[in-house]
Amino acid sequence: MKKSIYLLPVVIVLILAGFFWFSLGKDPNRLKSVLIDQKLPLFDLSPIQGYNKGITNADFQGQVTLLNIFGSWCIACRVEHPLLMHLAKQQEVIIYGINWREKDPNAGSRWLRRHGNPYRLIGNDSHSKAAIALGVTGAPESFIIDKKGYIRYKHMGPIDNQTWYEILKPIIEDLRKK
Amino acid sequence: MNPFFIILVLLTTLTTIQKVYAVNPDEILNDPVLERRARDISKGLRCLVCQNENIDDSNAELARDLRLLVREQLKTGASNQEIIDYIVSRYGDFVLLQPPFKAQTWALWLGPPLFSILGIVAFIRLFYRQRRRTRNDIAMHSNTEEK
Numbered sequence: 001m002k003k004s005i006y007l008l009p010v011v012i013v014l015i016l017a018g019f020f021w022f023s024l025g026k027d028p029n030r031l032k033s034v035l036i037d038q039k040l041p042l043f044d045l046s047p048i049q050g051y052n053k054g055i056t057n058a059d060f061q062g063q064v065t066l067l068n069i070f071g072s073w074c075i076a077c078r079v080e081h082p083l084l085m086h087l088a089k090q091q092e093v094i095i096y097g098i099n100w101r102e103k104d105p106n107a108g109s110r111w112l113r114r115h116g117n118p119y120r121l122i123g124n125d126s127h128s129k130a131a132i133a134l135g136v137t138g139a140p141e142s143f144i145i146d147k148k149g150y151i152r153y154k155h156m157g158p159i160d161n162q163t164w165y166e167i168l169k170p171i172i173e174d175l176r177k178k
Numbered sequence: 179m180n181p182f183f184i185i186l187v188l189l190t191t192l193t194t195i196q197k198v199y200a201v202n203p204d205e206i207l208n209d210p211v212l213e214r215r216a217r218d219i220s221k222g223l224r225c226l227v228c229q230n231e232n233i234d235d236s237n238a239e240l241a242r243d244l245r246l247l248v249r250e251q252l253k254t255g256a257s258n259q260e261i262i263d264y265i266v267s268r269y270g271d272f273v274l275l276q277p278p279f280k281a282q283t284w285a286l287w288l289g290p291p292l293f294s295i296l297g298i299v300a301f302i303r304l305f306y307r308q309r310r311r312t313r314n315d316i317a318m319h320s321n322t323e324e325k
Contacts, residue, residue: 131243
């Protein structure tokens with residue numbers, strides 16, 4: 001009976017080892033956003049060069065939108081771009097773009113001319129004001145915003161077919177019914 | 179070479195070595211008090227890009243924008259806590275390099291002292307038991323000798 005106390009450290013070490021083992025598989029870059037189910041922060045983004053309208057909070061009212069953070073400097077954004085183009089063409093969802101941290105004010109519109117523009121509206125965020133307000137840590141990141149302007153989902157990294165069909169699309173369709 | 183010259187060179191280089199910060203000269207506020215506070219806040223905030231650096235040391239562009247945001251808010255008269263609270267409200271507790279003491283982090287904060295105490299208690303008990311045993315052994319030994 002008394003001898004069993006010597007097993008206690010072993011048990012504790014095993015529990016800790018198990019905990020650490022499972023933590024190994026977690027990607028530290030994927031942080032759970034604290035903004036889920038919160039109202040979109042206030043923003044009034046100016047348009048990028050060559051466009052005449054930016055984005056304000058009013059633009060999110062009455063429809064479910066996909067808000068995408070992109071930059072011409074962002075390589076992973078190129079990866080997801082064809083899918084965004086496809087979604088826009090098929091009118092699957094309204095996509096708004098936040099053009100994040102362009103040093104050259106023309107770079108964003110030049111990039112869209114070259115690769116196509118899937119965005120209904122584009123806002124300029126050269127000093128990360130909106131990005132920080134949205135808790136963005138890197139590009140691309142995408143948010144699903146419901147009809148009342150609440151953030152319902154955040155996806156970090158490029159959207160691929162699987163993410164779209166298995167995660168984002170069902171959430172969007174569900175929110176549309178509400 | 180003149181030894182005096184070598185000493186002079188060593189002295190000047192050694193005394194001018196400083197920790198290199200990522201803060202660019204154009205970011206620094208004119209008001210030294212506000213700048214001091216900006217530094218204090220920045221040191222406690224994690225850079226979200228290079229996660230083991232604080233934003234004061236990080237060269238990431240997001241860190242730079244966060245530093246600028248901190249300074250901008252300081253200039254509008256915000257308190258240190260207000261600024262930190264704002265950034266935590268955007269990025270969560272993860273952005274704080276020192277995790278706050280709350281229900282979710284009890285194990286983190288209380289675990290080490292708890293296990294230290296357990297260890298010390300176990301050690302002391304073992305120590306006294308051992309001493310008692312040795313004493314008994316000696317006593318028994320002397321008893322047998324007397325016989």
